[in-house]
Amino acid sequence: MKIAITGGAGFLGKKLARALLDDNELGVEEVVLADMVAAPDELTEDGRVRSVVGDVTDPDLLADAIRGDTDSVFHLAAVVSAGAEADFDLGMAVNLDATRTILELARKHGNKPRMVFSSSCAVYGGDLPDVVTDNQQITPQNSYGVQKAIGELLVNDYARKGYVDGRSLRYPTVVVRPGKPNKAASTFASSIIREPLQGDEAICPVAPETEMWLASPRTIVANTRHAHDLDGAAFGPWRTVPLPGFTATVKGMVDALAEVAGPDVAARVKWQKDPAIEKIVYGWPARLETKRAEAMGFKRDTDMQSIIRAFIEDELGGKVA
C-alpha cells in the first residue's frame, strides 16, 4: 500500500505516519509526507518514507506526492482558523484550491484512491441549538469553517462520481497538541495544559466557563485510521462524519491539570481575554450528539485527566516540570 499524507510533518501527520508504518498487517510500501518542512529523521530513517517539501498550493508538489499508484491520501494540510481569518486569500488557496487540486489529481489518475479529508466542527456556527445533532445544518461563521465545508462537499461529490473513495471527518478541538502554539483560535486549549506541564506560563483568552468539544491525539489518530479502513459503503450517500468528542469547560480542563500535576502547575495558567479569539471560539458548538459516528465504530475520549496523563506519557517522557 502506498500512502500520501499532506501536512505530513505536522503533529497529526507524524503520529499517523508512525501508526501506519508500525502496522504490519497493512503492508505499507511507501508513506509520502508532504509538508512545508521536511519530515523528521525519526520517520525518514524508515526506507519506506518519502519526504516531499513544498507548498500545497503548488500543483507540482501535490502531483509529486500523489501519483497514479497512490492507494490512500490523508489530506491534513490546512491554514487553521485564525490564520484563514487573517489571510483570506491564503485560506482559500490552501483550504479550498489545494483540496480541489488533490481531487482532480485522483480523478486524472483514475485509480480511485481512498482519501480521508480532515474537516472541522468550525463548519457549525451562528445560532446553534444546545446539542448539535448529525442532521445540523452547517452555518460557518469563519472562513476556515467555510473552506472546510466546501472541501466536504467536493469530497462527497467526487466520491459520488467515482473519482475518489473519499470520506471527511469533522474533528473536535484536539487536546493536548504537542509542540508550539499555532494560528488556530483553539490553540490555547492545548497551551493551557502543555506549557504549565513544562514549567511555563500559558494565557487562556476565553472565560473559565467556556465549553469546548474535545478529543485527544490518540483518539484522533485512531479515528482517522478507522475512517480510512472502513468500506466506502459504510458511509452511505453522505461521506462526512462529525466525530465523537467530549465536552469540558476550560476551568474543568485546568482543574484536571491540577488533579494530575498539582495546583502549582495549574496556577501557571493566566486568564486574559482576547475578544478576537473569544468571538471565534464562542461560535463553535460544545455539545454534539454523534450517533452516526458511534454506530460506525468511531471512538470517544471520556475525561480530561486521562488525556493529560497520556500527553505526559507520549510527549514528556513521563516527566512534569
Add this chain to the structure above:
Amino acid sequence: MKIAITGGAGFLGKKLARALLDDNELGVEEVVLADMVAAPDELTEDGRVRSVVGDVTDPDLLADAIRGDTDSVFHLAAVVSAGAEADFDLGMAVNLDATRTILELARKHGNKPRMVFSSSCAVYGGDLPDVVTDNQQITPQNSYGVQKAIGELLVNDYARKGYVDGRSLRYPTVVVRPGKPNKAASTFASSIIREPLQGDEAICPVAPETEMWLASPRTIVANTRHAHDLDGAAFGPWRTVPLPGFTATVKGMVDALAEVAGPDVAARVKWQKDPAIEKIVYGWPARLETKRAEAMGFKRDTDMQSIIRAFIEDELGGKVA
C-alpha cells in the same frame, strides 16, 4: 441604481429585468443583462438596458458586466441539474468558478454591492426527513446541488467579511417556465403543463405520485426582488434562505391542467419513465417548512390552478390551443 443580472436573457432574468425597469420608485439607471445570447429587443429598446453577450466562465465578460459602480448583482446564470451531471467540468466552471469570480470582482471594487444568488433545493438529498426544516443539513446528491451549496457558502463568507452584501435563495422547482425545455432534471414539470396548453404532447418521466416542491414565476420574481430589497441585517448570521413553495404530485399538476384547460388538453401528457431523471428528482425534498422565509416576508403560491391560469395570461395571451 445600476444593476447587473447574469443569466439575464433567461426566462427569470428577463422577467426580473422587466420588473426592475418598471419600478419607478427604484430609480434604475442601468440594467446589464449578461448572458450567452443577446437580450431581446423588448428589453434593449429601453435605453437603460445594456446587453453583454458571452460566457460567464470568461472573467472579462463578468468584469464588463459588473463594474465599480454596480449597485446590485442578481447572479442567476447556471448550468442546471442534468447538465452539470452530464458535464462535470462545465458545471464546476459555471456554477462554482464564475460565482467566485463575481465575488472577487465585488471584493476588488470595494463598493460592497448587493448580490442575490440563486441556489436550489438540490442542495438537499439522500436520507431526508418527511419535512425538511430550515435547520436541515445539506447533503446534495448531484453536482449541481454541490456547486450551489458551495456558492451559498462563498456568498455567506464574502458577506461576513464585508466584501459583498450577499444573500442566497434556495429556489423551489419553478413551474410553469415559458419557452423550451432545458437541461434541468425538473424541466418536465413545466413541459407537462406548457406543451399541452399549446397543443403539443409532453412526456412525464416520473411516476404520477411523485411529489414536488413548487413555486410560480410570479412568486419567484417577487421573492427575488424581496431578497434584494431587504436590509442585510434581516438575514442575521446566515445569508441563505430556503424559499416557500407548495407541494403537489405530478398527477395533481395534470389534474389541475384538466380542471383549467379541459381533459383533452391534459390527455396530451404521456407517461414514460426515465430512470436517470427519476434518480435525481426522487432525491429532492417535496415538503419544506420555511418558517424563516415566511417571517422575513417571502411569499408562497397556494395552488396549481392559479399558476396555470397565470401562465395562460402571462405567456399565451389568454389562449389555450
